[in-house]
Amino acid sequence: xxxxxxxxxxxxxxxxxxxxxxxxxxxxxxxxxxxxxxxxxxxxxxxxxxxxxxxxxxxxxxxxxxxxxxxxxxxxxxxxxxxxxxxxxxxxxxxxxxxxxxxxxxxxxxxxxxxxxxxxxxxxxxxxxxxxxxxx
Amino acid sequence: xxxxxxxxxxxxxxxxxxxxxxxxxxxxxxxxxxxxxxxxxxxxxxxxxxxxxxxxxxxxxxxxxxxxxxxxxxxxxxxxxxxxxxxxxxxxxxxxxxxxxxxxxxxxxxxxxxxxxxxxxxxxxxxxxxxxxxxxxxxxxxxxxxxxxxxxxxxxxxxxxxxxxxxxxxxxxxxxxxxxxxxxxxxxxxxxxxxxxxxxxxxxxxxxxxxxxxxxxxxxxxxxxxxxxxxxxxxxxxxxxxxxxxxxxxxxxxxxxxxxxxxxxxxxxxxxxxxxxxxxxxxxxxxxxxxxxxxxxxxxxxxx
Numbered sequence: 220x221x222x223x224x225x226x227x228x229x230x231x232x233x234x235x236x237x238x239x240x241x242x243x244x245x246x247x248x249x250x251x252x253x254x255x256x257x258x259x260x261x262x263x264x265x266x267x268x269x270x271x272x273x274x275x276x277x278x279x280x281x282x283x284x285x286x287x288x289x290x291x292x293x294x295x296x297x298x299x300x301x302x303x304x305x306x307x308x309x310x311x312x313x314x315x316x317x318x319x320x321x322x323x324x325x326x327x328x329x330x331x332x333x334x335x336x337x338x339x340x341x342x343x344x345x346x347x348x349x350x351x352x353x354x355x
Numbered sequence: 356x357x358x359x360x361x362x363x364x365x366x367x368x369x370x371x372x373x374x375x376x377x378x379x380x381x382x383x384x385x386x387x388x389x390x391x392x393x394x395x396x397x398x399x400x401x402x403x404x405x406x407x408x409x410x411x412x413x414x415x416x417x418x419x420x421x422x423x424x425x426x427x428x429x430x431x432x433x434x435x436x437x438x439x440x441x442x443x444x445x446x447x448x449x450x451x452x453x454x455x456x457x458x459x460x461x462x463x464x465x466x467x468x469x470x471x472x473x474x475x476x477x478x479x480x481x482x483x484x485x486x487x488x489x490x491x492x493x494x495x496x497x498x499x500x501x502x503x504x505x506x507x508x509x510x511x512x513x514x515x516x517x518x519x520x521x522x523x524x525x526x527x528x529x530x531x532x533x534x535x536x537x538x539x540x541x542x543x544x545x546x547x548x549x550x551x552x553x554x555x556x557x558x559x560x561x562x563x564x565x566x567x568x569x570x571x572x573x574x575x576x577x578x579x580x581x582x583x584x585x586x587x588x589x590x591x592x593x594x595x596x597x598x599x600x601x602x603x604x605x606x607x608x609x610x611x612x613x614x615x616x617x618x619x620x621x622x623x624x625x626x627x628x629x630x631x632x633x634x635x636x637x638x639x640x641x642x643x644x645x646x647x648x649x650x651x652x653x654x655x656x657x658x659x
Contacts, residue, residue: 227553230633232577263537267530269392269560270537338628 220257221250225266233268237276245285245299256286256294362389364510364544365410369419372405379405381568382419387561390541392533394555394576395548396638397565403548404443406565407512410546411440424509436465439503439511443518445495449488453481453498457505464506472505475531493524497531504535511535511545517554525551529558552635564638566645576634583637586614588627596624604640615640 221244225233244250257265262273277294280286287297322332365387372380380402387393395403408414409421412428412435421428424437447456453476457469476483481494490498496516503511513532517525536543546563549555555562562579564572572579583603586596590612596602600616607613615632616622622629632640 225557227557230631232580233557260534260537263533264530266557267526267533268557269533271390271560272557 220255223257223262223266225268234272234275234279237262237268237273238279241276241280241285242300245296246302250296252296252298254296256296258293363387363422364389364391365393365421365423365546367406367410367419367421370406370409370416370421371418372402372409372414373417378568380409380416380565383565383570384419385563385570385573387544387546387563389544390536390539391561391575392536392545392547392559393561393563394559395546395563395565396550396552396555397571398642401565402568403565404514406563407440407514407546407548410512411435411438413440432465436506437509439506439508441499441503441511441513441516443514445499445516447487447495447499450486452484452486453490453501454483456487456498456502457483460502460505466507468505468507472501475501475504479527479531491524493520493527496520496524496528500528500531509542509544511543513545513547515548515550517549517551525554529554533558552638556634562634562638564641566642569645571641571645572637579637580632580634583615583617583632583640584622585630585632585636586612586616586622586624586627587630588612588614588624591626596627604644 221241223237223240225236227233229236231239241250241256250256256277259270259273259277262268263270277286277288281288281294283300285297285300286294288294319332322335327335363386365385367386368384370380370383371378383402383406395406397403405414409416410423410428412430423434426434428434451459454473457472460472461467461469473483476498479494479497481490481497487495487498496519500513500516503513511532517528520528532545532547536545547555547559556576560576562572562574562576563570588611590607590610593602593605593612593614596614596616600619600622602614602616604615605612614627615636
């Protein structure tokens, strides 16, 4: 059974922290298909979050198709998250490692690297959104 | 938990309480849907306790009106049976035990689940037979909360219940609270005043912000965060931003401008970097806008 943590100061909304922890557990194999997730009451008692936060997290995961609620029984893992095969992961990991080395050599510390990554991700999101809206 | 029931647990309209000249609460219009855990925040003296007392019928308004669970707040048994209220500093009889309090509650209340209160306190390892005056602050708070929950209320009003507790006791208290809400399947609404934003962020899904005796913000936290943004950019004329959005708070240095805005549409000015706002920054922006001195009253004492 997975055990949740909620960091109240991380800046990531609590429901998203729960979603990310389930996805991560599925990628890492901590959770497998058929495994049961804790009930809303169990999560609420464990980490003291709003019950609607847990419901929202489970709803999001259900919409993604990763988990399913079986009436009267509980919530279970349906499948593992879609995504590129592990080979793609390691290939991208290697090229990112090269980039990080380059950034370090150029004098960027971790904070500068993280903030550059955040800005770049945000810009990519914005570009994708603009494209979707047809104003690009 | 049927969060979309649509009903309102609390609805106030122009609610006002004046003492001689000064207004403790002025033109307060708020709504809290059934099943929410609502955070009541604001600097000391902003009117939080006054609002809670008006909602229980312990104080009478000098203007406006309140509808609580469909009725007008008043000190009569039928109305009070539905409401659990825990005043600041948890007023208990120090020489009496938790068991004495549970028994007294059975005589004083129309509906009383003493067994649930005893079970809860036993699970928490709190002795039922010791004078509550000898218990720790965290244990006394749990006794107070358990007594309030023993009424099986539909509305729980808590006035700074965790202010004096250490982090672990706070976590236990909030866990008891959220568990009670989960067990009610959406039937229990809570209003909770506190200065501890990190606690409120994990527990609450609704926010009411008071400053200078007036309501500055009221709504679901998710919506409020989506409606606001932080813009960071060079120091320059902000009138273009002002035409499209509402500037809640501006911090200007010689080089840089940081704006908290309520957005009126997408932010397209490329000179500004737009960021999501945290609940803490949102609260600080509105408190700072109402009264700059209010900043100093907001504690951000952490989680662990």
